[in-house]
Amino acid sequence: MTAVIATEGLGKRYRNRWALAGCTLSIPAGHVVGLVGPNGAGKTTLINLATGMLAPSAGTIEVLGGRPIAGPAQLARVGYLAQDAPLYAGLPVADHLRLGAHLNPGWDAELARGRVERLGLDPRQKAGTLSGGQRAQLALTLATAKRPELLILDEPVASLDPLARREFLQDLMESVAEQQVSVVLSSHLISDLERACDYVIVLVDSRVRLAGPVDDLLATHHLLSGPRRDRASLAGGLEVISASHTDVQTTLLVRSRGQVFDPAWTVSEVGLEDLVLAYMRQAGRPAPRDNHRHLEVRK
Amino acid sequence: MIWLTWRQFRAQAITAAAALAVFAILLATSGSHLSRLYDSSGLLTCHGDACAGLASTFLQNLSSGGGSFLIPGSAYMILYFLSVLVILIAPAITGCFWGAPLIARELEAGTFRLTWNQSVTRTRWLTVKLVLIGVAAMAVTEAFSLVQAWWAAPIGKAVGLGGGTSIFSEGRFGWFVFPTHGITPLGYAAFGFALGVTAGLLARRPVPAMAITLAIFAAVQFITPLWIRPHLFPTSQTTTMIAAAGANVSLKANPKLTLTAGAVPGHPGAWIISSEGVNAAGQPVSTIPASCEQAVSDALGSHRGTTAGVPGSTALNNCVASHGIRVAESYQPASHYWPLQWSETGMFLALALTLAGYCFWRLNRRRS
Numbered sequence: 001m002t003a004v005i006a007t008e009g010l011g012k013r014y015r016n017r018w019a020l021a022g023c024t025l026s027i028p029a030g031h032v033v034g035l036v037g038p039n040g041a042g043k044t045t046l047i048n049l050a051t052g053m054l055a056p057s058a059g060t061i062e063v064l065g066g067r068p069i070a071g072p073a074q075l076a077r078v079g080y081l082a083q084d085a086p087l088y089a090g091l092p093v094a095d096h097l098r099l100g101a102h103l104n105p106g107w108d109a110e111l112a113r114g115r116v117e118r119l120g121l122d123p124r125q126k127a128g129t130l131s132g133g134q135r136a137q138l139a140l141t142l143a144t145a146k147r148p149e150l151l152i153l154d155e156p157v158a159s160l161d162p163l164a165r166r167e168f169l170q171d172l173m174e175s176v177a178e179q180q181v182s183v184v185l186s187s188h189l190i191s192d193l194e195r196a197c198d199y200v201i202v203l204v205d206s207r208v209r210l211a212g213p214v215d216d217l218l219a220t221h222h223l224l225s226g227p228r229r230d231r232a233s234l235a236g237g238l239e240v241i242s243a244s245h246t247d248v249q250t251t252l253l254v255r256s257r258g259q260v261f262d263p264a265w266t267v268s269e270v271g272l273e274d275l276v277l278a279y280m281r282q283a284g285r286p287a288p289r290d291n292h293r294h295l296e297v298r299k
Numbered sequence: 300m301i302w303l304t305w306r307q308f309r310a311q312a313i314t315a316a317a318a319l320a321v322f323a324i325l326l327a328t329s330g331s332h333l334s335r336l337y338d339s340s341g342l343l344t345c346h347g348d349a350c351a352g353l354a355s356t357f358l359q360n361l362s363s364g365g366g367s368f369l370i371p372g373s374a375y376m377i378l379y380f381l382s383v384l385v386i387l388i389a390p391a392i393t394g395c396f397w398g399a400p401l402i403a404r405e406l407e408a409g410t411f412r413l414t415w416n417q418s419v420t421r422t423r424w425l426t427v428k429l430v431l432i433g434v435a436a437m438a439v440t441e442a443f444s445l446v447q448a449w450w451a452a453p454i455g456k457a458v459g460l461g462g463g464t465s466i467f468s469e470g471r472f473g474w475f476v477f478p479t480h481g482i483t484p485l486g487y488a489a490f491g492f493a494l495g496v497t498a499g500l501l502a503r504r505p506v507p508a509m510a511i512t513l514a515i516f517a518a519v520q521f522i523t524p525l526w527i528r529p530h531l532f533p534t535s536q537t538t539t540m541i542a543a544a545g546a547n548v549s550l551k552a553n554p555k556l557t558l559t560a561g562a563v564p565g566h567p568g569a570w571i572i573s574s575e576g577v578n579a580a581g582q583p584v585s586t587i588p589a590s591c592e593q594a595v596s597d598a599l600g601s602h603r604g605t606t607a608g609v610p611g612s613t614a615l616n617n618c619v620a621s622h623g624i625r626v627a628e629s630y631q632p633a634s635h636y637w638p639l640q641w642s643e644t645g646m647f648l649a650l651a652l653t654l655a656g657y658c659f660w661r662l663n664r665r666r667s
Contacts, residue, residue: 051416055664069420076418086409088307095306102302103417139413146418 002065004029004150004182005050009059011206012045019045023059023206027184029150031213032176034197035186036276041203043186044083047154050184051080064150076106079148079181083155085139089128093121096138097145104146112145115175133164137171144175151176153185157192165189169196190273200272202279210279214272221275224252224265242278253278300419300427308432311397315439322385322443326450329378336360337453342460351461358457358467379454379467382447386479389443390491391516393436398495399508401428402658406503421662429655433492440488448480459568471636472570474524481640486647491516493651493658500658523643529572531642532635538577538627539564541620546574548587548611548619550598556587556619558626568633576619577627584624591618 005027012020020042027033037043048054049061052069061067066074087096093116101107116123119137121130130138136156143151156172157165173196176183187193193200200217202210210217221241228250239255253270261267305312337343340357342350361375402425405411415421448455454467469476478487494515499508541548545561560574576584587595594615631639 051412053412053415069415072418072420072423075416075420078416080412080416082409082412082416084409086411086413088410088413089408091306099303099306099414100417103300103414103419105418142413143416 002029003027003062004033005061005063005184007046007049007059007061010046010049010056010061011058012042012049012054013057018057018206020049021058021206023203023208025201025203025208025211027201028199029182031199032173032183032185032197033199033201034190034193035184035201035203036188036190036193036280037203037209038280039188042206043188043203044154046203047152047184047186051078051082051152053082072105076104076146077149079143079146079151081136081139081143081151081153081156084159085132085135085156087127087130087135087139090126092124092126093130093138094123096127096142097123100142100145106147108145108147111147112141115141115145119171131164133160133168136160136164136168140168140172140175144179144181147179148181151181151183153183155186155188157187157189165192166195172196190276194272200276202276204280204282209282210276217275218270218272220257221253221255221270223268223270223274224254224262225268226250226265242281300423301431303414304427304431308397308435312435315393315435319439319442319446322382323446326378326382326446329375330450333361333375333450334453337456340457342457345460354457354460358454361454361467375454376467379451382443382450383475383479386440386443386447386484387475387520389440390436390484390487391513393439393488394491394495394512394516395509397432397436398492399499399502399512400505401432401496401499402662403499403503403505403508406499407505422659425659425662429493429496429658433489433651433655436492437485437488440484441482444479444481444484470568470570471633472568472631472639477524477528477639478520478643481637482644483640483647486644486651487520489651490519490647490654493654497654497658500661527646528639528643529570529631531646532631532638534572534629535566535632535635536627536629537563538581538625541616541624541626544574544626544628546616546626548615550595550611550615553595553599554586556584556624558619560626560628563628563630563632566630566632570631570635572629572631574626574628576624579623579625581627583627587615587619588622588624590622591615594618 003026005025007023007025010020010023011018023042023046027035035043035046045054049056050063050068063074064077066077068078069075088099091099097109097112097116100112101109116138119134119141121134121138127135127138136159140153140156143153153172157168160168169192172183172185175181185193185197194214197214199213200210201208226249228245228248237256241253241255243253244251252265253275337357340360341353342357345353402411405414414424455471458467458470471477471480477483491512495508495512498511498515499505502508502511541558543564546558547561549557549559551557556576558574558576560571563569563571578584594612594617598612598615
């Protein structure tokens with residue numbers, strides 16, 4: 001499988017601080033890839049490097065096999081929806097579509113017009129007066145109507161209310177299904193990714209902590225719970241990702257190749273969010289506060 | 300890209316066109332009256348010394364309204380001053396309002412992430428923007444200048460004939476006249492615009508960028524006539540009699556000898572860069588000869604109380620001249636007008652291109 005984004009020792013430094021350091025990863029094509037990680041993990045920096053908004057301080061990055069923003073052809077292959085969906089506040093919706101048509105040789109005017117109609121946007125309305133959800137939708141229209149091979153979205157739903165968030169992601173999924181485009185989507189809202197992504201990359205401290213198709217990950221991870229005891233009593237072939245203990249109970253998140261059959265444990269399925277959080281926490285840092293659910297039962 | 304540039308520039312272009320129209324209408328309505336005044340002033344048919352007197356009368360008439368009921372007294376003076384001022388600050392205005400926001404507004408609003416990710420490279424984006432809007436800035440400034448030059452042609456001719464008074468006394472090399480006429484407005488406009496764009500790229504916000512643009516442009520407009528323009532083309536030197544140069548011994552720095560020349564014999568309309576007293580051997584003379592003490596105290600006596608601004612006297616001039624002191628002048632003859640215009644315009648165009656080149660480099664190399 002070819003990589004849509006491949007990095008090798010990629011780093012970006014601001015004065016003395018490394019926002020991203022020694023990042024080596026490969027994002028496969030043909031997926032909707034969720035890029036998750038705690039704040040400061042380097043998600044946005046990685047995306048800025050992939051879209052050529054930043055130049056790397058170290059290492060290399062290839063997007064669709066080419067250098068980011070190497071030329072008009074390379075630019076045409078990548079659609080980018082930046083955080084907060086920047087638009088020209090003074091230009092009406094129709095002029096944004098015209099902008100797309102003038103600046104992209106591969107512009108799909110029919111698709112753009114159709115989407116705007118379906119979204120119920122008034123072509124004469126100025127972008128500055130649109131709601132957050134409408135802005136994001138219009139920006140997504142611009143990014144998809146140029147018919148890219150890769151669509152990169154940086155926290156596209158972070159500023160949207162739950163309803164707009166759901167509509168946006170649904171809409172994104174429809175576009176992806178129609179267009180056969182690879183998608184890389186960054187977010188710290190894991191519950192949203194669960195709905196949209198079929199591949200997850202967990203980035204912690206510039207490093208890939210976990211990567212794989214969502215189905216595979218869910219199939220190979222299990223939650224074991226039982227009376228309190230040591231790990232030593234576990235059967236072989238199980239890798240413990242996280243463990244938590246109360247006075248009477250122990251809960252383990254384990255990775256295994258197949259099903260776990262151990263009568264001593266109650267085995268249950270694990271959700272993507274719990275799974276991702278467990279890997280994030282493995283880095284020895286607390287999970288972001290804005291996640292309401294907790295894997296471990298704290299004492 | 301051309302469509303986008305026009306779409307984003309439309310409002311500014313219309314504003315500029317409207318300003319130019321108002322300017323042209325204002326000058327056109329008064330301009331015909333001005334040229335009729337000139338035609339009837341006798342300056343078309345005068346000969347020799349008579350011209351200077353007629354020119355003086357003509358310019359004084361303008362200062363007092365030219366005998367027209369429609370145009371109030373000194374309206375021509377105000378129009379002349381304002382129209383020159385408009386051309387002088389037009390490059391700063393276009394630099395501030397067209398140049399500074401060009402990149403800075405995209406950076407501030409984050410829209411660079413939108414535009415620079417369409418299928419157009421930043422180099423192309425900037426090229427189209429710089430060329431179209433830069434040429435517009437140059438064209439507008441030059442248009443202001445040409446309209447004003449047409450309007451002020453009679454005044455320029457009268458000043459050239461030696462009728463300089465008050466605000467109308469500046470010749471073609473004057474501080475306000477030189478950079479607002481000929482081709483120099485093109486150079487200033489290009490420079491002001493490129494300066495604004497660069498300031499915007501570095502400041503990343505339009506308002507500080509505007510302030511920076513304004514400050515640097517004002518400094519450049521001040522520095523250029525003082526220290527740069529005189530040396531853009533080799534000066535000519537001559538040493539003449541004090542009386543012939545219309546020179547005056549100033550008592551401001553008494554007893555230091557300072558001579559201010561008013562003309563270069565044989566070179567009407569020359570721009571005098573510097574003048575100083577020299578002895579027969581050509582050596583500079585730094586002090587007023589001691590034997591001229593009587594003339595000095597007479598001159599001072601007629602302006603009792605103050606020494607500042609004492610203009611000296613003919614007796615003092617003659618006394619200094621009688622000691623064999625002559626005046627050495629360094630000047631740009633009238634024939635150097637166009638070479639100087641080309642040099643100054645070329646210098647600012649080169650500066651503008653350098654700034655533009657830096658913008659291209661930074662936009663592609665550095666953080667957006």
